[in-house]
Amino acid sequence: MTTHYLVLSGILFAIGAMGVLIRRNAIVVFMCVELMLNACNLAFVTFSRQVGNLEGQIIAFFVMVVAAAEVVVGLAIIVTIFRTRRSASVDDANLLKY
Amino acid sequence: MESHIAEITPHTGGVIGNAWLMIALPLVGAFILLVFNRFTNRWGHLLGVAMSLASFVVAVLAFFELLGLGAEERRRAVHLYEFIPGMVDMGLLIDPLSISFALLITGVGSLIHIYSIGYMAHDEHRRRFFAYLNLFVAAMLLLVLADNYVGLFIGWEGVGLASYLLIGFWQFKPSAAVAAKKAFVVNRVGDFGLLVGMFIIWTTFGTLTFKELGDQIQPGQTNGTMLAIGLLLLLGACGKSAQLPLQSWLLDAMEGPTPVSALIHAATMVTAGVYLVVRSGAFFFPEGSGAALAVAIVGAVTLLAGAIIGCAKDDIKKGLAGSTMSQIGYMMLGAGLGPAGYAFAIGHLITHGFFKANMFLGAGSVMHGMNDEVDMRKYGALRKVMPITFATFFIGYLAIIGFPLLSGYFTKDGIIETAVHHQPILGWLAVLGAGITGFYMSRMVFMTFFGQKRWADDAHPHESPLVMTVPLMILSLGSIFLGGYLVLSNRLLDFLAPAVGAPAERPEFHFTSTPGLATLALVAVGAGFAWMKYGRVEVPSVQPRGSFLTTFARRDLYGDALNESLFMRPGQWLTRLAVFFDNRGIDGIVNGLAAGIGGSSGRLRRVQTGFARTYALSIFIGAALLTGALLLVGNI
Numbered sequence: 001m002t003t004h005y006l007v008l009s010g011i012l013f014a015i016g017a018m019g020v021l022i023r024r025n026a027i028v029v030f031m032c033v034e035l036m037l038n039a040c041n042l043a044f045v046t047f048s049r050q051v052g053n054l055e056g057q058i059i060a061f062f063v064m065v066v067a068a069a070e071v072v073v074g075l076a077i078i079v080t081i082f083r084t085r086r087s088a089s090v091d092d093a094n095l096l097k098y
Numbered sequence: 099m100e101s102h103i104a105e106i107t108p109h110t111g112g113v114i115g116n117a118w119l120m121i122a123l124p125l126v127g128a129f130i131l132l133v134f135n136r137f138t139n140r141w142g143h144l145l146g147v148a149m150s151l152a153s154f155v156v157a158v159l160a161f162f163e164l165l166g167l168g169a170e171e172r173r174r175a176v177h178l179y180e181f182i183p184g185m186v187d188m189g190l191l192i193d194p195l196s197i198s199f200a201l202l203i204t205g206v207g208s209l210i211h212i213y214s215i216g217y218m219a220h221d222e223h224r225r226r227f228f229a230y231l232n233l234f235v236a237a238m239l240l241l242v243l244a245d246n247y248v249g250l251f252i253g254w255e256g257v258g259l260a261s262y263l264l265i266g267f268w269q270f271k272p273s274a275a276v277a278a279k280k281a282f283v284v285n286r287v288g289d290f291g292l293l294v295g296m297f298i299i300w301t302t303f304g305t306l307t308f309k310e311l312g313d314q315i316q317p318g319q320t321n322g323t324m325l326a327i328g329l330l331l332l333l334g335a336c337g338k339s340a341q342l343p344l345q346s347w348l349l350d351a352m353e354g355p356t357p358v359s360a361l362i363h364a365a366t367m368v369t370a371g372v373y374l375v376v377r378s379g380a381f382f383f384p385e386g387s388g389a390a391l392a393v394a395i396v397g398a399v400t401l402l403a404g405a406i407i408g409c410a411k412d413d414i415k416k417g418l419a420g421s422t423m424s425q426i427g428y429m430m431l432g433a434g435l436g437p438a439g440y441a442f443a444i445g446h447l448i449t450h451g452f453f454k455a456n457m458f459l460g461a462g463s464v465m466h467g468m469n470d471e472v473d474m475r476k477y478g479a480l481r482k483v484m485p486i487t488f489a490t491f492f493i494g495y496l497a498i499i500g501f502p503l504l505s506g507y508f509t510k511d512g513i514i515e516t517a518v519h520h521q522p523i524l525g526w527l528a529v530l531g532a533g534i535t536g537f538y539m540s541r542m543v544f545m546t547f548f549g550q551k552r553w554a555d556d557a558h559p560h561e562s563p564l565v566m567t568v569p570l571m572i573l574s575l576g577s578i579f580l581g582g583y584l585v586l587s588n589r590l591l592d593f594l595a596p597a598v599g600a601p602a603e604r605p606e607f608h609f610t611s612t613p614g615l616a617t618l619a620l621v622a623v624g625a626g627f628a629w630m631k632y633g634r635v636e637v638p639s640v641q642p643r644g645s646f647l648t649t650f651a652r653r654d655l656y657g658d659a660l661n662e663s664l665f666m667r668p669g670q671w672l673t674r675l676a677v678f679f680d681n682r683g684i685d686g687i688v689n690g691l692a693a694g695i696g697g698s699s700g701r702l703r704r705v706q707t708g709f710a711r712t713y714a715l716s717i718f719i720g721a722a723l724l725t726g727a728l729l730l731v732g733n734i
Contacts, residue, residue, distance in 0.1 A: 020714050090710045097708025 005046040012039035026078045026088045030071075037067045103173040103191070103309045113159040114174050114192045117243065120156045120200060124149045125236035131229035139225050143218075146228030147211045150235055154204035161197050172596050175245045175309055182248070186306055191245035195597040198444060198590075199242035199373060202451045206365045207235050209569035213459050214357040216565040217466060227267060227355065234260035238366055242373055246307040247296045250374070254292065254338065257367045258285050264362060265354040277350035284347040288337015292374070295330030298323065311381050317599070320387045328382035328389025331374060332396065339371025339426050341400045346657045348423055349407070352415040356462030359415055364422045364458050365451035372426065372447055375433040376440050380599055385436025394434025394517070398524040398531075401427025403655055405534035409541070410651030412641055413472045414461045417542050418454070421498065424531060425450045431528055432513040435520045438601035441591035442512035445584045449505035452576035453497035459570055460491035464546060466566070467559040474545040475639045476554055481547040483559045488547050490570040495543050497577040499536045499621050505581030508607065511614050512585055516605065518613040529613055533620030540628035545637055552639040 012035055019032030041060040048056025082088050108115050127149030131142050138145065164172050173193040181188040190196075211231060218224040237256025244250045266278030300306055302323050303314050315324075335341065340348035351363045362368070375383055375393055383390040404423030411417040425446070432443030464480060464487060465472060481488040497506040510532065518525030553559065561567070584590040585607055591600070608614065650656065 017718060021711055021718070024711075093710070094708030098703040098706045 002046050002050045006043060009039045009043040009046065012036075012042065024089045024091050026081070026090050026093075029090055030074055030078065033074075034067060034071070037063055103175050103193075103312070104171060105175045105177060105309075107177050113156060113163045115176060117156070117160055117176055117190050117192050118178060120153045120160070120204070121236050121239045121243065123153045123156070123236075124232040124239070128229045128233040128236060131225055131232065136225075142225030143215050143228045146232050147208065147215065149232055150204060150208045150211045153235060153239070154201075154208045157197065157200040157204045160192060161201060164192065164194070164197055169592075169596055175307075185300075186246055186248045188249055189245040189307070190243045190249075191308055192243070193597040194594045195373075195376065195444070196242050198448065198594070200239060202448050203235060203238050203242070203366050206451050206455050206573070207231075207238075207361055209572055210357050210361040210365075210455060210459065213360075213462075213566050213569040214355075216563045217357055217462055218355065221355075223267070227264075230260055230263045230267070231357075231361070234264070234362060234367070238370070241370055245309065247299065248306055250377075251289075251292060251296065254334075254370065255289065257362070257370065258282065258289070258338075261285075261351070261362050261367055264358040265351045267355055267358065268353070271353065273350075274353040277347075277353040281347040281351050284344050285337045288334045288344055288371075291330040291333025291337070293334075295327050295334065298327050298330065302327075308377065315381050317380065318384045320384055320389075324382050325388050328378075328387065329392060331378055331382060332389065332393055335371030335374045335393075335430070336396060337371075338374070339368050339430065340423050341371065341396050341427065341430055342403055345400060345403065345423055346654065346661055349416050349419045349654055352413070352419050356415065356458060356465060359419070360455045360458030360462065363419065365455040368422060368426055369429065369447045369451070372429040372433050372443055375430065376444060376598055379433065379436070379440060383434070383436075385438075390434045390436060391521075392434070394431050394521055394524050397427045397430025397432070397434055398517075398521075398527045399427070400424070401431060401531040402527060402534070403427075405531050405538060406651050407654055408538040409534065410644070410648050412474050412545075414464070414474050414477075414542065414546065415458070415472055417474070417538065418458055418461060421535070421539065422454060424535065425454065425498070427531070428510060428513050428528060431517055431524060435516050436601070437595075437599040438520065438603075438605065439513065439516045440598045441588070441594050441601075442509055442516055442585070444594060444598075445581065445590045446506075446509035446513055448584065448590075449497065449509045449577070449581045452573050452580055453494040453506060456570060456573035456577050457491055457494035457498070459566070459573065460487050460494060463487040463562040463566055463570065464491075464559075466562050468553070468557050471554060471557065474542065475637060475641060476552055476557075477546045478549045478552040478637065479547070480559055484547075484561050486561060486567045486570065490567070490574040491547070492543065493574040493577050495539050497581070499539050499625065500532060500617060501621075502609075502618070503582060505577050505579070508581035508585035511617060512605065512607070514613050514617055515608070515611055525613065529617050529620060532617045533624045536621030536624030537628045538624075540625040541632050544628060544633040548633055550636055552637065 016032045016034075016036035016039060019035065020029050023029050023032065041063050044056040044060045044063070046056075048054060048060075078088060081093055085092060087093075106115055108118065127146055130145060131138050164174075173191070176190040176192060178188045178190065211228070214224075214227065214231065218227050221227065234257060237253050237260055239253070241250055241253025241257060244253060262278050262282045265281050266275050269275045269278070296306060299311070303311060305311060305314070333344075337344045348363060348368065352359050354363070379390075383393060401424045404420045404425075404427055406420075408417050408420030408424060411420060429443045429447050429450070432439035432446065464477065464484065467480075467484060467487075468477065471477070493504070497504040500507040500510050514525060514528045514532065516525075517528050588604060591605070644652065653659065
């Protein structure tokens with residue numbers, strides 16, 4: 001019964017992960033991260049349903065809160081980088097290296 | 099040794115109870131002269147002489163106090179203080195043996211101090227010279243007076259230090275600095291033997307004092323350990339007394355001022371080895387033991403080696419140094435013959451102290467008048483311009499070749515006769531050595547005082563001042579009379595008997611024994627030969643090339659070459675090997691390790707590409723691996 005939800009969660013997570021690894025645009029990468037977080041949320045809620053307690057749902061709320069906070073900070077960083085470097089490519093921001 | 103040693107403390111009083119003054123006085127002198135430095139420049143030499151003389155006075159008083167006791171009570175151990183708790187108490191042993199040495203050291207030492215006032219008059223560092231001389235006297239007295247091996251060793255090292263300082267006194271001369279170092283290094287080899295010997299004595303007997311050793315060791319007792327101790331002590335004695343195989347430093351030591359050569363490298367310090375053997379004689383060199391035989395052999399070989407070296411030297415001091423080696427060889431030979439030889443060995447030591455110091459100071463007086471020239475080929479015909487020096491030197495010469503009725507005749511003849519009696523082969527070698535002595539000493543006298551003038555153009559020889567010649571005269575008196583006084587009717591033998599033991603049969607001095615007559619004949623032949631080669635004909639003022647044998651003797655029997663090839667070269671190879679190992683091996687490992695870490699971290703940091711997606715990929719791979727691993731162990 002819950003298998004489909006878990007499969008969907010896995011597919012969403014995989015799409016998100018591939019997006020993070022492959023795409024260069026920081027906004028898209030950011031959205032893919034959100035996609036992975038929400039795939040996790042879906043899995044949490046599914047397991048909560050399967051096990052029959054509320055802990056999974058509670059965790060899902062926490063994840064949402066954290067994700068919201070992360071969006072605020074992350075978008076701010078991306079906007080600042082874009083302003084200074086005229087680019088939103090994650091590969092261009094590579095100053096911090098050996 | 100069953101002879102009783104009475105234990106006393108300074109509170110007992112008497113001169114013997116306060117014998118430590120003998121050591122303390124010159125030590126204080128050295129201290130004042132060294133610490134107050136330039137302030138003592140004006141009167142420093144007088145203080146040095148006064149301290150030495152004061153020490154001599156204490157020694158004489160102690161000697162008479164000792165004579166006042168019965169023969170069997172003449173061994174007194176003065177306990178001073180606890181030195182190493184539970185191990186060694188510092189104390190002095192005043193007995194006939196040590197007091198004989200103390201009298202010689204302070205007596206001859208004082209004369210040489212007085213002589214040095216004149217000899218060093220023009221040296222701006224005269225005060226420092228007297229400080230070292232005083233230091234030497236103090237250390238030498240500690241050496242002979244200590245009642246245990248530790249005290250003896252401290253004195254032993256002290257005289258080594260003083261010897262080093264005084265050989266290198268003119269350290270601005272490279273040869274003097276090198277000679278000082280050489281003496282120090284060669285002496286360390288001997289000290290090593292003495293130290294290890296002391297270690298074994300401590301582990302075997304649990305004591306280092308002569309008294310307790312005497313209580314533990316039965317007379318004549320011997321075994322492997324004691325033989326080993328004996329041989330190690332002999333090594334120490336060889337180092338200090340310049341006996342083969344550690345003889346090489348003495349000839350170079352003549353770089354020091356002449357009074358030093360007379361006091362340290364002829365009369366006193368170099369005889370410390372003989373003292374060590376005689377003092378330990380009852381313990382580790384019993385009559386007929388292997389160790390005693392080794393001592394006698396070393397002595398016999400050295401007396402010949404020294405005599406041969408003496409034959410070829412043109413440097414008057416080096417000739418005398420070879421002669422010193424040779425004469426100490428006689429003493430060692432005597433010391434290796436047991437109680438029968440001890441009295442003659444010590445007797446010869448004392449008379450040698452007089453006549454050799456006399457000749458060394460005479461040589462110094464000649465040098466003083468000849469602008470410090472030491473080459474005898476530049477002397478000649480000096481007897482007229484230096485009558486006192488010549489007369490005293492000639493007396494010393496007669497004494498050392500054993501001219502009948504002079505000091506050397508009695509003591510050397512005693513050693514030779516005892517040796518012929520106990521060890522015939524070594525004894526006849528000693529007779530041969532006496533003949534060679536006759537040759538080289540005559541050569542020295544003929545080259546210096548007879549023949550034609552071969553002086554350098556700017557030489558204006560003159561007689562030395564009285565402050566130098568009076569000590570010479572006093573020493574000459576000793577060179578004439580002392581031997582006969584000590585040997586005839588066995589005065590020295592009886593005096594020393596409580597300390598070193600009496601021989602089974604009392605020796606009688608024969609004026610017409612076979613070895614004695616043979617010695618006289620050989621000496622006459624040697625002297626005659628010297629007259630033919632150096633007295634009758636003109637001596638070339640440039641050293642002739644000489645035969646193979648002459649070169650052999652001139653090069654000190656290739657002793658230095660031998661040391662160089664046997665020890666110095668391998669030592670240098672060893673250091674080179676160690677340096678190579680250090681540079682390539684140790685440094686290689688350390689540097690290689692550092693370079694390896696540096697290089698690999700340089701490569702490793704390339705992982706930090708700066709591309710965020712690369713990091714993301716590594717996180718995913720890590721997470722996947724972790725999950726896979728957890729699945730594999732079944733914890734999920």
